[in-house]
Amino acid sequence: MIRVENLSMRLGNFALTDVNLRVQRGEHSIILGPIGSGKTTLLKCIAGIYRPDSGRIEMDGEDVTELPPERRNIGYVPQDYRLFPHLTVSENISFGLRVRRSGNLEDRTRAMLDLVGLSDLSRQCIKCLSEGQKQLVALARALAIQPKVLLLDEPFTRLDSTAKVRLRRELRRIHEQTGVTIIHVTHDFEGSLNSRNRVAIMNDGRLVQDLSEIKKYLDEKLGYIPIDLRAGG
Template sequence: MTELPKTLTFRMPAEASPLGFRHRPAKPLLEAERLRKTFAHAEGAAVERVSLAVGEGELLALLGPSGCGKTTTLRMIGGFEDPDEGRILFEGRDITHLPPEAREIGFVFQDYALFPHLSVIDNVKFGLRKLPRAERQTRAEEMLRLVGLAELGKRRPHQLSGGQQQRVALARALAVSPKLILLDEPFSNLDAKMRVETRQEVRKLLKSTGSAGILVTHDQEEALALADRIAVMDKGRVVQIGTPDEIYRNPTSEFVANFIGRSNILRGKAEGMNVQTAFGNLPMTRAANGAVDLAVRPEQIMLDPDPSGSATIVGREFRGHDQIYWVQNGDDCMIVISGPGAQHPIGTRVRLRICDCVVPLN
């Protein structure tokens, strides 16, 4: 299959800054300020001047490819790594160098980290050792009811499915009533169907308890579905922060446009709010001048069969609810997504039309 370029198109509110910092919570629960971390024998910094804030009850996703620094950032917030520079504030209190157990922050590990020799309910009770014995039992039973596992308290972790183990780990983290929970790729060990079901359960649980969360993931769909805001990371830096809608519709760079969903990157010559392209004169979401790169999402391109059209379908993927077409248009291979209606075979000549504003990239 031909490797595809990528696209975009939508509206960036005029007051939005490129990194989306207008979305800084009015009342931050946690603030990370200019965090930097290097490791011996590694080239460059693993995390470079990362700043972000999480509001009360908010779910923030750290999204990026492997090695971008998202897990290291999470581990510094959790107290498992000490930053070389910067500071971390929790409810206005400096916790930069406090050990994990002194931070009052919950943590759900990628492998769940359940104790195999303990029952489910004893795993949940493990973090409640400061409470009287009767209270520990009552609280653990309450948390198992909350995650829908009230009948499985006597089982051992190996007797549970992956999704059930994930919920036990979440129940254990929630049992101590943390205001913030850190989740390090918690769904990576689940199959595709269970990932979808479990992540919605997790979001519902966090919202019902009022706990804020920071989720590390490399899965764009997961971040778009779960998070209130997304911080996209690349090479140790946060390159854009915004709501899922803004990140998808208004990427500020080719990296973000290509990493979040699929995009076609076009070239054009801009003048004010318009740009001249191979598809004609198109409106833009914000003003620019001179040579620009433009992002256009596949669903923003209309495909019309036409024997005299200048483009040819060279690949097709039927997905039930929609269809993906790879279309050769001169030197460019475009990706187009259309509904489940008429199907066009490979080799069909077509015309392509862009039917929305395009987004100039930095």
């Protein structure tokens, strides 16, 4: 389980304020919020890239707040994927395994290529891939190290509408197949509210998880409350 308690951080003029979040093992949680609301900052705190000013982050009961990113066992997929352009597809996927000197490097890389359906492209260079393929390679690279949690920062932003639908389906399948815990941040209200995942709202550096507050926020933001939420689910 991932537990974030009273997390606060100031970054220039912006501040994350007293954020509390609980994500159960195997859950796919979505944090929804407008651009600049603090979603990426929260993800980077969980990943260990930013150190919060106060608060606590726990993973499976262990306090990881002071741990550097390399000791948290987290899969992180940034918005622009940041695939390493000097490496091929399979070298990108096996990067974390090589750093960790994993014994089953080749088998694990092949399994990840199969999982995302890119076995034919294993020797391709990164710039030869489409945006959708890059997203899948980034997912495979993050999943290869068998992370405790997968952090996805706006994973569909750079995709066209057809690719978005396909990738959403792929992500659902990968989640079902691996059972990995996912925290996924996005500003795509429409796409996310139609999914079956747990949703929290990030607004101006604060996280809103209370259902009535979420409904109120969405009513103000979208002008309507999605059917699933109207029923109280």
